[in-house]
Amino acid sequence: MAKKHISFTLNRQNIDVLVEPRELLIHVIREQLQKTGSHIGCETSHCGACTLDLNGQSVKACTVLAVQAEGGEVLTVEGLLQNDKLHPLQEAFMQEHGLQCGFCTPGMLMRAYRFLQENPQPTEAEIRSGMAGNLCRCTGYQNIIKAVQTAAKNMASA
Amino acid sequence: MASTPEDKQRKENLAGIGCARKRKEDPRFIQGKGHYVDDIKLPDMVYGALVRSPYAHARIKGINKDAALALPGVLTVLTADDLKPLKLHWMPTLAGDVQAVLADEKVCFQQQEVAMVIATDRYIAADAVELVEVDYEELPALVDPHQAMVDDAPVIREDLVGKDEAGQGKRIHDNHIFSWEVGDKSKTDATFKKAAVTVKEEMLNQRVHPCPLETCGCVASFDKVNGHLTVHITSQAPHIVRTVVSMLSGIAESKVRIISPDIGGGFGNKVGIYPGYVVAIVASIVLGQPVKWIESRIENLSSTAFARDYHMVGELAADKNGLIQAMRVNVLADHGAFNSHAQPTKWPAGLFSICTGSYDIPVAYARVDGVYTNKAPGGVAYRCSFRVTEAVYVIERMIDVLAKKLAIDPAEIRRRNFIKADQFPYQSALGWSYDSGNYPAALDKVLEAVDYEGLRKEQAEKRARGELMGIGLSTFTEIVGAGPSKACDVLGVGMFESCEIRVHPTGSVIARIGTISQGQGHQTTYAQIIASELGIPSDQIQIEEGDTDTVPYGLGTYGSRSTPVGGAAAATAARKIRDKARKIAAHLLDVSEQDLEWDIDRFRVEGAPDQVKTMKDIAWAAYNNVPDGLEMGLESVNYYDPPNFTFPFGAYLCVVDIDKYTGETKVRRFYALDDCGTRINPMIIEGQIHGGLTEAFAVAMEQQLVFDESGSIHGNSLMDYFLPTFVETPVWETDYTVTPSPHHPLGAKGVAESPHVGGIPCFSNAVNDAFSHLDIKHINMPHSAFRVWKTIHAQGLDKRT
Ligand code: FES
Numbered sequence A: 001m002a003k004k005h006i007s008f009t010l011n012r013q014n015i016d017v018l019v020e021p022r023e024l025l026i027h028v029i030r031e032q033l034q035k036t037g038s039h040i041g042c043e044t045s046h047c048g049a050c051t052l053d054l055n056g057q058s059v060k061a062c063t064v065l066a067v068q069a070e071g072g073e074v075l076t077v078e079g080l081l082q083n084d085k086l087h088p089l090q091e092a093f094m095q096e097h098g099l100q101c102g103f104c105t106p107g108m109l110m111r112a113y114r115f116l117q118e119n120p121q122p123t124e125a126e127i128r129s130g131m132a133g134n135l136c137r138c139t140g141y142q143n144i145i146k147a148v149q150t151a152a153k154n155m156a157s158a
Numbered sequence B: 001m002a003s004t005p006e007d008k009q010r011k012e013n014l015a016g017i018g019c020a021r022k023r024k025e026d027p028r029f030i031q032g033k034g035h036y037v038d039d040i041k042l043p044d045m046v047y048g049a050l051v052r053s054p055y056a057h058a059r060i061k062g063i064n065k066d067a068a069l070a071l072p073g074v075l076t077v078l079t080a081d082d083l084k085p086l087k088l089h090w091m092p093t094l095a096g097d098v099q100a101v102l103a104d105e106k107v108c109f110q111q112q113e114v115a116m117v118i119a120t121d122r123y124i125a126a127d128a129v130e131l132v133e134v135d136y137e138e139l140p141a142l143v144d145p146h147q148a149m150v151d152d153a154p155v156i157r158e159d160l161v162g163k164d165e166a167g168q169g170k171r172i173h174d175n176h177i178f179s180w181e182v183g184d185k186s187k188t189d190a191t192f193k194k195a196a197v198t199v200k201e202e203m204l205n206q207r208v209h210p211c212p213l214e215t216c217g218c219v220a221s222f223d224k225v226n227g228h229l230t231v232h233i234t235s236q237a238p239h240i241v242r243t244v245v246s247m248l249s250g251i252a253e254s255k256v257r258i259i260s261p262d263i264g265g266g267f268g269n270k271v272g273i274y275p276g277y278v279v280a281i282v283a284s285i286v287l288g289q290p291v292k293w294i295e296s297r298i299e300n301l302s303s304t305a306f307a308r309d310y311h312m313v314g315e316l317a318a319d320k321n322g323l324i325q326a327m328r329v330n331v332l333a334d335h336g337a338f339n340s341h342a343q344p345t346k347w348p349a350g351l352f353s354i355c356t357g358s359y360d361i362p363v364a365y366a367r368v369d370g371v372y373t374n375k376a377p378g379g380v381a382y383r384c385s386f387r388v389t390e391a392v393y394v395i396e397r398m399i400d401v402l403a404k405k406l407a408i409d410p411a412e413i414r415r416r417n418f419i420k421a422d423q424f425p426y427q428s429a430l431g432w433s434y435d436s437g438n439y440p441a442a443l444d445k446v447l448e449a450v451d452y453e454g455l456r457k458e459q460a461e462k463r464a465r466g467e468l469m470g471i472g473l474s475t476f477t478e479i480v481g482a483g484p485s486k487a488c489d490v491l492g493v494g495m496f497e498s499c500e501i502r503v504h505p506t507g508s509v510i511a512r513i514g515t516i517s518q519g520q521g522h523q524t525t526y527a528q529i530i531a532s533e534l535g536i537p538s539d540q541i542q543i544e545e546g547d548t549d550t551v552p553y554g555l556g557t558y559g560s561r562s563t564p565v566g567g568a569a570a571a572t573a574a575r576k577i578r579d580k581a582r583k584i585a586a587h588l589l590d591v592s593e594q595d596l597e598w599d600i601d602r603f604r605v606e607g608a609p610d611q612v613k614t615m616k617d618i619a620w621a622a623y624n625n626v627p628d629g630l631e632m633g634l635e636s637v638n639y640y641d642p643p644n645f646t647f648p649f650g651a652y653l654c655v656v657d658i659d660k661y662t663g664e665t666k667v668r669r670f671y672a673l674d675d676c677g678t679r680i681n682p683m684i685i686e687g688q689i690h691g692g693l694t695e696a697f698a699v700a701m702e703q704q705l706v707f708d709e710s711g712s713i714h715g716n717s718l719m720d721y722f723l724p725t726f727v728e729t730p731v732w733e734t735d736y737t738v739t740p741s742p743h744h745p746l747g748a749k750g751v752a753e754s755p756h757v758g759g760i761p762c763f764s765n766a767v768n769d770a771f772s773h774l775d776i777k778h779i780n781m782p783h784s785a786f787r788v789w790k791t792i793h794a795q796g797l798d799k800r801t
């Protein structure tokens, strides 16, 4: 299949890659660009393990074509660290034991990252509905909710 | 010795047993630096994808690979005929049966592996799968296990025709696998005949799937030059994989290296050895290139490792006060097309005989018959010890059925039947020796915490108003930590666990353990155990698991064996080091060993508190100044063979409100008290309980793999297969008591599976309890809104007045 040249920013860096028009964004990011933090749990948009931020929105990268990222801004879990400083959400996930096997965690963090910008002081119920597109098989969610609340608090007072 | 603030500080510095230590594995996971199988990319790596059967039962009349092979980028297509010369088209299962690696002349379940395409890119591999033409002749499918042994049932396993053995005892029909029985049948039958009250119910533990968020997969890499095979694999038992791979391939075990890297959840799904792994390994050997195979979610749900599918008939005999006199259980177990359940090899029904539960039942009898059907093979322990969920479900439901018949409160009937605290060690009618427990204390604590009486009052008021509210109890006993190797083995390898510890000259430590974490936080908790035993801060203790080249032989992590067996190995290995350290300390202090006492992180001379040698001093001395006759160095290995299983227990209570117009069940409250003996890391324990309860909730309320009469699986994607989201998942309240195990070096029992095992009957009892004022004895899981609504509707409860 004829390849297409696309450019976008990934974690604030300019990227140029050759992709097949049918290639999914998640595969290009994980396999060509070797950023393997975003995971694949279903490839049918149900689990959220592949969630990343594209142009200021949470997207499930298993159902986005790489060519759709053309000219866009992509942020993955690898981009949360800035100037060697963890994002408050990353700190809070550790603090509140918001992860176990870690497979859902990058997607959870990226969804929470966007969600807290949409709603900086969410209630528990709002977190539950705002993050419902991300599945976790290990934690039962309770500590993830705590982590998001803790991060929200810390970000507000920062 | 009086504990001074300074002592306390020294203890705290260790962050040892009992500390809610933050997890050591988290920094890599939160930064996207986890290392899972699908993250691995090796030079020259190619991709495998499986061609799978669309039919549940069909003869393969021909396979045409030409079109697939003609696609640029396709390297090879492997079928059973290609594996035949290597004798790898069939493989032994852990249960003594054989399983087709690639379908040999016929397929026996939908999505069975028929061929593997190897291509330079995963997209090309997927394209080529579509181009492999398989000519099938469909055969009648056997879906209902109850029909498996009728006279004219289609024969699923033609390879076994005429054989009256399939590895686990006598067969009585072509579709029969084994009969297994335990207990005293004649005494049990006699007790039932005389009993004042008997109850009998059919109940189903439906076919479900553990569905960890990461699917199964591997990267097999055979080095043609030196004959070494390295396989990165999603395995809960890497050493077993090494032994099996060596047996199958003929490659010396010393040249096979299995690495389980980070694993994205297991829950039993990653115990088995699946055809995809085997074919990827063969392909790598044939091509001399690394081959990656990662299953899709649909493949995962339809082919690797279902759980349960136990069709049970439970019976209790009691006196009129509800004192249970006997229990009888008959089970029809649907094992699918191959008997590849993941259990200790000699235990075809796992540890099902724990089914007498927490109750002092004088006689009991259980029988399990396994049958073949045209469904995927497996039968894994989904977040439980082998068949323990099924066992706990039947007793915890049946005791409620008995309570209802006698109009005794479910809490009260439990109290009357509990094994009493002074009866431990308790010998159960079906042969177990329970190590320790205090069931009444656990139940009482829960009832008080939730104001049980108040809840029952509220329920009565609601019933008077026509509302549906249920209160479920579960006072379960688990059996975990397999196991004494004389009782349990996997393909002949005893179920011990191992730990090797090395203390370096400067006092930091590396420890390697034969288990493998899939999210349980072993790097954190094992270090805590060793810290407390050695007096070295846990932050200075590295834990390594999962690499068979470096880690001593271990049986892996499932059946809650890590703390009971792996933790015991770690503690015992550490104690060996401490014994040697004592000798070195005596030498350094010029006293006899008996004059020394251990004090948190040092030895001190009794009566001379200033004369001390810390573990750090001793570590240094171990490499330059040891007493005559003692070897240099400070390391040890322990292979721990547990004297018994451990028996964690708990008391759970669940309150549900059911909408009588929609059938929706809202879990208003769930209170879980667990007793896992000594608690290593309370934060991790609580996390495990949250996760286990969520999986229990999923099974009880919605999860089910459904098949139509042609054997087609329905609901094998996450569109249909229920995984609870943030929205449905209830809020969990946790509590604990501590009854240490007397035979475990630390008194610890294991915990991660209790919430699943104990949680399922608790939800189910709650839903059933909502209808206990009506003439309904038992409603099967899953308690989905539609199914609950059907019950409501049949009773006419949803009539609007
Ligand atoms: S992999 Fe994208 S949602 Fe599951």
Ligand code: FES
Binding pocket: A098, A099, A100, A101, A102, A103, A104, A105, A135, A136, A137, A138, A139, B213, B264, B265, B519
């Ligand atoms: S931590 Fe394992 S899936 Fe969320």
